[in-house]
Amino acid sequence: MGIMGFLRNRMGLILVIVIGFALFAFIAGEVIHYGSSFFHGDSNEIGEVAGEKIAYDDFNKRVEENTANFKQQSRQDEINPQITSYIQENTWNQVVSEKILEKEMDKLGLVVGDDEIKSLIQGDNPSPQIIQAFGNPQTGQVDRTKLMNFLSNLSAAKADDPIRARWDAFVQQIVDNKRNEKYLSLVSNSLYVNSLEAKDDYEAKNQLANFKYVKLDYASIPDSKVTPTDDDYQSYYNDHKQSFDNSQETRSLAYVSFNAAPSKDDSSAIKTQVEKLVPEFKASTNDSLFVEVNADTKTPMVYQHKGQLDPKLDSVMFSAAPGFVYGPYLSTGSYKIAKLVDSRVGPDSVTARHILLPVNGGVDKALKTADSLKSLIQGGKSFADLAKMYSVDKGSADKGGDLGTFGRGAMVPVFEDAAFNGKKGDIKVVTSQFGVHIIQIMDQKGSSKVVKVAIVDKALSASTATQSAAYSKAQAFLGTVNNDNFTEQAQKSGLKVLLAPDVTATAASFGAVTNGREVVRWAYKASGGDVSDQVFTIGDQYIVAQLTTIKSKGILPLEAVKTQIKPFVITEVKAKILTDKLQNALNGSSNIDQVAQKAGSQVVPIQNIVLANPVIPGGAAEYKLIGTVFGSQPGKLSKPVEGQAGVFVFVVDNFIKPAPLTNAVRQKQEIGQALLQRSGQQILDALKDKANVKDYRVKFL
Incomplete structure (x- = not known):
């Protein structure tokens, strides 16, 4: 009773102490685990490159930009977690690479001066981006008149004109590309291929070897008969330690x-729910509203040609009359009912161009600008010039707004309706989730029946x-x-x-x-x-x-990779057993036939093998075997060679040398080009290792 009374009287104090310790332990654990700003770093820090912090806000802004670009290019409103992860990873690699290269270029003092920038824009050898933006498609050269008119209009524009900010960003991109080009030129100019390397490469691709071998397959010994020792594991690990470097x-x-x-009962309940909607759907006079109110997926109604509908609908809708309702039917995890709203004959494809205006200043403002631009176009102003100046869809703006020729289903519904339901020469203004479009229909081709179908779906859920x-x-x-x-x-x-x-x-x-x-x-x-x-x-x-x-991160210990390397260790143990067997067969043998007889194998002749393609006919690549063959003397029995598929003993019949290399220029160029292609990524990997990149993304993503 004394103890219980003491606890009752002191319970408040005890709880305060216990809770206090618990909170301290929790906070300390989080601080230690994450390395938060209590001890070091900034809570907004998502990473670090060579001591330079990467702020989460800056990184997230880049992710949002790349996500918006992906959605625009793929024409997807929603993206799944896998695509999101892919964009985040690509953005991270971009940011890290940019910071690494920027530091290296700063160290080397690589700059692009004002005169260079002017030359890249207006000079005799302009940047490829200038050619793309202001080029004449017929000549492939810069249209000087178009370029100078743009620069003149730019200089007269107000300081807060959005076109100035877009131009500055465009020029900065040209400057960054030029700096990168200078850096890569330094790297590529440092690569050199000498005549001896050219000769070795030539002979590796053209010298032929003819030989015979005897092989004992690893598969001849069942895995169950092999029990690797700790020494076997340690030996393999020591020999391959660098391959266990965890990046x-x-x-x-x-x-x-x-x-x-969902269970069977769940499925039946959803189907019944959809069945009850059929009479109302048939009687509906506003099918768009009915879909909006009742469907789980608010699928826009657009005209589609045969082959674009769900196969279950494709077979009935093109022969039905407007008002026909089909279903319920189960498709893609939902019960659905479909109503034929309309059918008509329309073009199969449209050629169009557009100017896309942003709506960040408000839709009304964008529509007012669109009306002004439409009037200018109708008055004779160049659509292409206006697209390059105003369109935020840079992929088409650089081509004067040209979207090429597209079929149904390629564009968002409101854009598609405008393009396919108009006629050649029409200029239309529509608003989509991407912004306000000024569309000019350049051409329409083909003619076929299309249908507009309204679909109400209810997801099959538990x-x-x-x-x-x-x-x-x-x-x-x-x-x-x-x-x-x-x-x-x-x-x-x-x-x-x-x-x-x-x-x-x-x-x-x-x-x-x-x-x-x-x-x-x-x-x-x-x-x-x-x-x-x-x-x-x-x-x-x-x-x-x-x-x-x-x-x-770093070299993994043996215990961490033991399961992973077990098959390879077993193969090495087999190799030792088979090597001993072949060595015994070699003892006292004067030719390859005697070795085969003693080993219980057979002699296999091989013709015209080149070092550059070390593949045994009917088998896999045998790098060690073929490399040893080209380093051996004809007529001499080899020692056992542990290959990919088994252990070999061979004898070289002869080598057939190619004609002497009289001109190494082409050979040097081929090797140099291969070096150049690999050098960019290899240098970046080396710089990343040196830069001590720290990644804290798990705190935020």
């Missing part, structure tokens, strides 16, 4: 998944009962596992343990999980062996995970 930290997971996919049942199973499993019994408990529960090896910190997916960022973020906070402290909800899956392995 970035990775983490491996084991996980179980509880499926919450009911609350189905989801709850799956989640309860996942929670029950989580309650039974710990760091030591994850696999054992999964097996007891009849669950399959799935593996996700070597997951990077920025991965968006792993294994069969397509949107697993939440799990990856947890894994990079956890310690080896930890089981997740929650059930992760990913789509229709509930996941419980365990962090099994952490592979740090």
